[in-house]
Amino acid sequence: MDIALQAGSSAAPACRCCGAPLRETFAELGLTPLANSYVAPADAARMEPFYPLHALVCSDCRLVQLAEFESPQAIFSEYRYFSSVSEAWLRHAETYSDRMVARFGLNAGTPVVEVASNDGYLLQYFAQRGIPVLGIDPAANVARFAIARGIPTEVAFFSAATAMRLRAAHPQPMLMVANNVLAHVPDLHDFVEGFRILLAPGGVATFEFPHLLRLMQHAEFDTIYHEHFSYISLFVAERIFAQHGLTVFDLEELPTHGGSLRLFVRHAEDAAKAVTPAVEAMRVLERQSGLEGPEAYRGFAEQVVETKAALLEFLLQARRAGRRVVGYGAPAKGTTLLNYCGVGPELLPFTVDRSPHKQGLLLPGTRIPIRAPEAIVEARPDYVLILAWNLREEVAAQMSIIREWGGRFVVPIPRVVIF
Template sequence: MQYVKDAGIRILGIEPAANVAEIAIAKSIPTEVAFFGVQTAMRLKGAGYAADLMVANNVVAHVPDLHDFLEGFKILLAPGGVITFEFPHLLKLMQEYQFDTIYHEHFSYISLLVIRRALFNHGLRVFDVEQLPTHGGSLRVYATHEENTTLQENPAVNALCMEEREFGLESLDTYDQFSKSVVNIKCNILQFLIDAHQNGKVVVGYGAPAKGNTLLNYCGVGPELLSFTVDASPHKQNMLLPGTRIPVLAPDAIREKKPDFVLILPWNLKNEIIDTMSYIREWGGKFVTPIPGIEIL
């Protein structure tokens, strides 16, 4: 937002978390502390706002009332305006068994088919889509008013909708099979950790992300199988992971302990982590990723 402001464009941020809003306000970015929906949109429209661009990055999944949220965009968007939404892609979650990204702060996991239908119900039209690598695979969806014919639909929209249908996202059987596969992945992770323990090998973790907590708690893994994990953030160091109570240490602990295996919990950052921690190969250490299945690198 600060770069848009620097370009001389009028901006406004909407952020329900007061502590986060304070950071933006400290950077001279005008920010409203409010949840976005019909009520907020009506109030802002009454104050003279009509947005040419509305951006909602990694927000959709956190919204408890999707229809109230989307109707707010319909109300506040200027006649020729554009909305962009970014959110983790349900198709990638299913294809790559990213079940550890499912956690309590997310109310929904959305496909292009679903967001397209939901927006249509509010008089909005998807006209383009991009596939992004973030969060294990995300979508950036572009939408505008249904009556705005100046923006033609990119063929990528229908192509991706067809891919989602062919995968089976509109069939309950697909989700049933997914749940069974997740149980098998859990068993394989546990088997790897049990085998390592019984063979006198030391396994530690790298990272303390939300997805790591979901994975470890679902699998029932504690410090008896994962000695500790490390994280570069000083705010997480010398703490315990919630539920599993696995200690979180500074990254230097890996060099001191010289473990046989390092389990990469933020698997979406594995290439960066492997480059940073490549020194574990000095003593024969190996990296392990748990998603979409156990892989020793």
């Protein structure tokens, strides 16, 4: 399909990695609002903007990506996602800090910088060990929480210019952390160049992001939303880093967010850190899975349709049988899932979320109310649809009380499972 002709334009959009024209569809998910643009009840009768959610794949470099319809400033300057709300994510952060301290010998003389540091959820564990830390986050409302807990935080979008400014004012970090942010930046090259500039000689940067291969294998189309400008494989990441004098020397596969990669990156000239066999093993796996060619990408759209059909079939059957279904979680992925599937309050009367910053609001597009978790106990539903399915174990443990009245949990991805 020629995307330029479909859009009525004479020129196809350009790939943000290599600049080639984008003409191949990866997933067409219709029109959706911004995933975290929660609606106040007082504004329920007002219009909200919807944008095409059309993921494309570059025919040259194979980066999967969305067009930039809204600027990062509009999306991230005021944010409602607070990392510390999730106990599982806090455990993930603490385990990471323990391992990095042990592996790289971090101490009071080895500063740590986190890009997209949110509310200080991770840096707090380094600070507790007396390691100097600095957070960088564009959301002033979230940064205030980090600062209040004693985590110095720069309110800024990270870029080459930001890195130059920080390098002049602070010691260069021996560890830089970028958890779930690489996919959120429209200018990948400017962002990565900032790491080259700021990272100390001999230092290490780690990047965590949802792995494109796992997204494809598990039909995780709901992780496609406008905050995520790119969907990344090792194949693409190595190409981007290499253009900025950086080398991936190790990696780990993580279960977070439906399957993520953690890449360990160094300056290219830092030969003391040899490239591990894990990197080559992932290169081989991605190659064997077809990520360097076109066919694997062309089959993804059909998986998306099947997942949508299965979820709607479950919800319709439950309604016709007189069964009540409510949601758990108000994540960004829920916005994509529910808007693409056309699910509103008639099938899902409300969802709940532990974050007080979301309670009392409405989900974007669908206008499904967000309540506190106690609402599930009051409603005693037959099923709880876990929209934050990447936290299914945590949610099932927190809400185990539904078993008392015979309630069951449901996850929609990669397929509808009732347990």
